[in-house]
Amino acid sequence: NPITTFSISLQSKTIDPDIRSYIQNSLGDKDGLKDFTKEIKSEIEDTLVSRSQGMFRWVDCLLRILQKCITPAAVRAALRELPKDLDSVYLRILNSIHETQREYIRLAMHWLAFSAEPLTLGQLAEAIVIAYDVNKYGEDSEPLFNMKSLI
Structure with a gap:
């Protein structure tokens, strides 16, 4: 008997609204993120959504990294140096x-x-x-x- 397989395509345009919603909720609820200014929150949201490629785990890991930033300059620097993929995120976490x-x-x-x-x-x-x-x-x-x- 041949094995039946299914393919599920998760395109960014389909997932991005959910990722944006997750980021907005995190920025409103999590300690270390909720006190950021509206401007910084908007920068975080736009940057993470545009670079997430549909990966919730990538976004979650980076929000945890951003929680440690204590100034707007530190947040912006972290956003400029975002790891490109999940492997790079995990490597950064392990190295820390x-x-x-x-x-x-x-x-x-x-x-x-x-x-x-x-x-x-x-x-x-x-x-x-x-x-x-x-x-x-x-x-x-x-x-x-x-x-x-x-x-």
Whole structure:
């Protein structure tokens, strides 16, 4: 049996009004954004809508970046230096992580990516603080052939 596939085209002209509405709501509600002047809000809205290419996630990430701006000049500078795509946004976010937290973030990403089942935040917090030093006693780690032997 052939597999039936569907294609959904999300063109900017169809999505842009929804993105504009999302931005307007965010600029009116979110701390760090709601106190911006009308002029700055308008610049943010126009810039993000025109460059979003229909990506809500891109817009959301950039609104979070703009929340940290404390002057109109900082907002305008951030708008001039917007990452072009979602990969660039994620790279910028990862690069902004303080060096002391990077190892914990790396471990958390590994646990989230390779966990056999979804983890709660508490489970994730416990997992990333465990120190896995397999050579602590000078011995190489060996594979475990019989899991039942642990019971």
